[in-house]
Amino acid sequence: MYQKKGIGIPGGLFFYRYRPFITNFADSIDIDIKFSTKTNNSILRAGEKICNERTCTAEKIFEGHCDNLRERGYDIFTPAEFKSQSGGKSCSLDTFSKYDAEVFFKDELWSAAEKLGSKRRNFERAFDNGLHAQKYTVRGFNNLGYKCKVLLTGRPYNIYDEYVNMNIVSKLHRMNIGVVTSERLSDKEQDGIDGVIYVCCFGCRNDSARIDYLRERFSELPFVIIQTGQHLYTACMLSRLEAFKYLIDQRRR
Numbered sequence: 001m002y003q004k005k006g007i008g009i010p011g012g013l014f015f016y017r018y019r020p021f022i023t024n025f026a027d028s029i030d031i032d033i034k035f036s037t038k039t040n041n042s043i044l045r046a047g048e049k050i051c052n053e054r055t056c057t058a059e060k061i062f063e064g065h066c067d068n069l070r071e072r073g074y075d076i077f078t079p080a081e082f083k084s085q086s087g088g089k090s091c092s093l094d095t096f097s098k099y100d101a102e103v104f105f106k107d108e109l110w111s112a113a114e115k116l117g118s119k120r121r122n123f124e125r126a127f128d129n130g131l132h133a134q135k136y137t138v139r140g141f142n143n144l145g146y147k148c149k150v151l152l153t154g155r156p157y158n159i160y161d162e163y164v165n166m167n168i169v170s171k172l173h174r175m176n177i178g179v180v181t182s183e184r185l186s187d188k189e190q191d192g193i194d195g196v197i198y199v200c201c202f203g204c205r206n207d208s209a210r211i212d213y214l215r216e217r218f219s220e221l222p223f224v225i226i227q228t229g230q231h232l233y234t235a236c237m238l239s240r241l242e243a244f245k246y247l248i249d250q251r252r253r
Contacts, residue, residue: 006032007112008074011039012062014082016156020137021103025130030122031113034074036065039163043068056201057228058157061164077112079105103134141169142189143178148248149192152179153214154199154207164228165199166237172197175245194248195222202227222247 009015009022026033037043039061047064066076081104106127113123143149150172158164159181169179179197180189196218200207204227215223224244226237 005073006034006075006116007077008066008069008072009033009035009077010062010065010069011036012058012065012161013157014079016160018103018134020139021130021134024133025109025126028122028126028129029113029118030126031116031118034069034072036068039065039161044163056204057164058155058201058204061157061161075112075116077109079108081105103131138184140181140183142180142184143173146173146178147176148194148252149178149180149189150195150197150248151182151185151190151193151218152197152199153182158199158201158228165226166228166234168197168199168226168237168241171238171241175241177245177248193218193221194252195224195244197224197226197244199226199228222251 009026015022026035043064044057044061045064046067047060047062050063050067051060066078069076109127110118110120110123114120141152152159152169152172159168162169172179180193185193196214198207198211198214200211211225222244224240226240
C-alpha cells in the first residue's frame with residue numbers, strides 16, 4: 001500500500017508570514033516535514049495548469065508549490081483560513097506587522113502530525129519552539145549605508161519571494177537605494193524614508209484599501225505601485241524604478 005512520506009509545506013501565501021515558526025517547528029518535530037522548492041518557472045507553469053485564467057499570480061504559484069509536493073509524495077498542510085474558497089485562496093489575513101506573532105492553527109497542525117505518528121509531547125515541544133521563533137525572530141529589511149531609503153511594503157509573499165518581485169531589493173541596491181520593510185519601520189525610520197514602494201499582484205482588489213491608506217499617510221513622498229505577474233518584465237520594472245528614483249532625487253534637492 002502506498003504510504004505518504006510526511007507533511008508538505010508549500011512555499012507561498014501563509015509561508016512567508018509564518019516562516020520563523022514553520023522552519024523551527026519542522027526542525028524540532030519527530031516526523032518528516034518537507035518544503036517545496038524555491039519559486040521558479042516550473043512552479044508557476046504547474047499552477048497555471050491548475051488554476052483558471054482569472055486567478056492571481058500568487059495563487060497560481062501557491063498551487064504550483066502544492067503540486068510540487070504532491071508529486072514527491074507529501075500531504076499538503078494549509079491552514080483553513082488559506083484553503084480554497086469559492087475557487088480562490090483566502091489571502092485576506094496575510095498581512096504582516098511587527099506585532100504579528102500569533103499562530104492560530106495548532107489543532108489543525110496536530111491533527112496532521114498525529115496521523116503520521118507524532119507523539120504529543122514532542123509535538124508540544126516543537127510547537128513551543130516555533131512560537132518562540134515567530135515571536136522573537138527579527139524579520140524584514142532595514143538596510144544601512146545607502147544614499148537614500150524607501151519603504152518596501154505589501155503582502156509578505158510578494159516582497160519576500162524573489163521570483164515574484166524579480167529580485168527588486170537587489171535592483172534597488174544597485175541604484176544606491178536601501179529598503180526598510182513594515183515590521184522594521186520605527187517612528188525614527190519613518191521620518192527618514194524618501195519614498196514608498198508597494199508590491200502587489202496584478203488585479204488584486206484586496207490591496208486597494210491598503211494602498212489608499214499608505215498614499216494618504218505618505219502623501220508628501222514619491223509613491224510607486226509595482227504590480228507583479230506574468231505581464232511584468234524586468235525592463236518594465238527597471239523603467240518604473242528609475243522614474244521613481246528621479247522623483248526621489250528631485251525631492252532631495
